[in-house]
Amino acid sequence: MQTLQQIEKTGEIEQLVELFSTDAELTNLAMLEPLEGKEGARQFWQKYLSVFDRIHSEFTHVVEANDSSVLEWVSKGALSTSEEITYRGVSILEFNHGKVQHFRTYYDSAAFLPQGAKHG
Structure with a gap:
């Protein structure tokens, strides 16, 4: 948890990538297929x-x-568009030998709709 908060401050993801196994699978609501391995973890957190x-x-x-x-x-x-955002979610982590083997995250995707498309 502290590692995520650190990358949110610094943008340096390698410390977080190292927590994942070499055959990890990462997925979220926006992805059709999971990302795999350390390179997949790197791509996941860069995109995030x-x-x-x-x-x-x-x-x-x-x-x-x-x-x-x-x-x-x-x-x-x-957001990168400068629009303010608050959203909630749940992440599920499964570990194998102290490394993250599976990472799945579910969140309020409606929060990412353009401002005019949101219903309040």
């Missing part, structure tokens, strides 16, 4: 950061059991 001018995630609930963690979070910041 590229959407925002600035972003900060706060973890509101964490459940850890055996080799899995579930993280509930709220992220606030500004």
Whole structure:
């Protein structure tokens, strides 16, 4: 969690990439197919950061059991279009030998619609 908050500040993703196994699978709602391995993790987090001018995630609930963690979070910041954004989501992590093997994240995709398309 602290590593994610650090990359959100610095844009330096390698410390986070190192937490993933060489055969990791990462996916989110916007992806048709999972990204794989450390290169997939690198692409995933580069893409994540590229959407925002600035972003900060706060973890509101964490459940850890055996080799899995579930993280509930709220992220606030500004998109690369300078539009302010706040959105919520849940990330599921599965570990193998201390490395992230599977990373799946689910979030409020409506928050990313253009301002005129949002219903409030």
